[in-house]
Amino acid sequence: MSTLVDQLATVVQRPKRADAARNFDALVEAARAVFAADGAGASLEEIARRAGVGIGTLYRNFPTRDDLIEAVYVGEVEALVVAAAATEKLPAEKALGAWLRRFVEYIGTKHALIEGLNRESTVFAQCRAVMYGSGEPVLARAQAAGAVRDDVNISDVVRLVSGVAAVAVDDDAQRQRLIGLALDGLRPVG
Amino acid sequence: MSTLVDQLATVVQRPKRADAARNFDALVEAARAVFAADGAGASLEEIARRAGVGIGTLYRNFPTRDDLIEAVYVGEVEALVVAAAATEKLPAEKALGAWLRRFVEYIGTKHALIEGLNRESTVFAQCRAVMYGSGEPVLARAQAAGAVRDDVNISDVVRLVSGVAAVAVDDDAQRQRLIGLALDGLRPVG
DNA sequence: AGATTAGCGGAGGGCGCCTCCGCTTCGCAA
DNA sequence: TTGCGAAGCGGAGGCGCCCTCCGCTAATCT
CATH class of the missing domain: 1.10.357.10 (Tetracycline Repressor, domain 2)
Structure with a gap:
């Protein structure tokens, strides 16, 4: 629908392989919850744990906290x-x-x-x-x-x-x- | 002069012993510089180093970062x-x-x-x-x-x-x- | 000068950050 | 279906920071 919104997904992109895409989604969802609870300074290792993935996977998808x-x-x-x-x-x-x-x-x-x-x-x-x-x-x-x-x-x-x-x-x-x-x-x- | 300002010094107080008072002042001055450079999340150990005191002294005077x-x-x-x-x-x-x-x-x-x-x-x-x-x-x-x-x-x-x-x-x-x-x-x- | 005691400071345990690389599993092609 | 190459996984490990604890130092008092 809105072409405005479509521009937004371009920088950090969701991987295509099935398992990787699942992990990506789990990380964003976990991040939403943990950031809401602990603020923007929350532990990234906690987010990885909550998403059920290794810390390495978090960093591959989101090289920096900002991402x-x-x-x-x-x-x-x-x-x-x-x-x-x-x-x-x-x-x-x-x-x-x-x-x-x-x-x-x-x-x-x-x-x-x-x-x-x-x-x-x-x-x-x-x-x-x-x-x-x-x-x-x-x-x-x-x-x-x-x-x-x-x-x-x-x-x-x-x-x-x-x-x-x-x-x-x-x-x-x-x-x-x-x-x-x-x-x-x-x-x-x- | 202003009685308003005088209220402010009550919570964290400057120690009386000469060496301790010097350290207190050095810490506040170092904190001003380091916070200005690195933001409120700056390293407290860096502030202690800059002030030329041990990290223990920083924590005795200012038990929390907020202080x-x-x-x-x-x-x-x-x-x-x-x-x-x-x-x-x-x-x-x-x-x-x-x-x-x-x-x-x-x-x-x-x-x-x-x-x-x-x-x-x-x-x-x-x-x-x-x-x-x-x-x-x-x-x-x-x-x-x-x-x-x-x-x-x-x-x-x-x-x-x-x-x-x-x-x-x-x-x-x-x-x-x-x-x-x-x-x-x-x-x-x- | 000697006693008292406030104050010093850094070692150390714990945690989070981030990298690196051997292992796993996906997905393609035969 | 099977085999293979590559994409992806994940956690060990090194580092820096946080904060506490306590043996040592030196300022102040008498």
Whole structure:
């Protein structure tokens, strides 16, 4: 379906031989669980154990820790792309807010994983491009409807909201208040 | 001078014996340098080597990595308190913006250190209290002047701006744009 | 000066990182 | 089906870091 998402699988690729492909999947699944439990600094040997493979196999498929983190992260980005597509039904002035709220909710729970992400990597750059590509039409629609000022671009919007998503909050009410403030900053001036 | 800052030194305390006090200072100074170079995950043995003391001495003074990170962090907070005090000369509607811009600039460079900070620690809580205490009058002044909406508190403001400070940006122009958006969100509605 | 005791520091056990290479098993072709 | 070459496996082992423990050193007190 989405050609955006298809770009993501290019760097670390799933091996073709049946046993190797099984191991690859087991590793990504184990990594998802262990990173969620212990954060991005989790033991790779623990991940290999959990996946039922040797540590050598982990390193053959994912030469660096970053490669493994990224493999998990790609899945998260795909979910955001789907969420952006889902806002098409909403009116233009509501769609951007809805997507961004979803964004914050999603990123907020994956905070530990994202902190461990190498922001210079190719995969990360691709993920960013894909995310921008999916959010851009939502922003453009809001701007065309006059709900959002014209002098911001999708990169500004995503980063402003990323900041709000990452910061620690007392409770959900404060998080909502912060998102509200950020969105108010996006409204046309005057 | 500021009673706010004085609260900060209470948890990890500097030993009284002359040699021990020297070692303590050398450790904090070495930690500042090594954390800045290698991030919060830097080797503690490297810090001890750099300070010219045994690893045992490091652990006696700073039983956990967090204790050492916090000792460095306290210095950063003190600088922000000074910056808040320095805005007193500015007009009410400029002072908050000035302080927050300073805040972002400062926190932006110490990003790696702050990521490693344990947000549940007593010292961190004290630092937060001190920072809020020094920023609160600046905010109140801006609100009294009608430059900032009344339904936000200092915690909202600091966290909104913390988010902007922590996020990665393309260049300084984008950072300025993001701060501008966040500050626009703080203006009175209507 | 001698006694007291706070403080020193590094050896050592444990763990995680990562490489290397002999062994296994897959998948193809006959 | 069988045989073979290559792709893939996995764990031993070397290294660095974490942290504790305790015999030794030297600062301070009298």
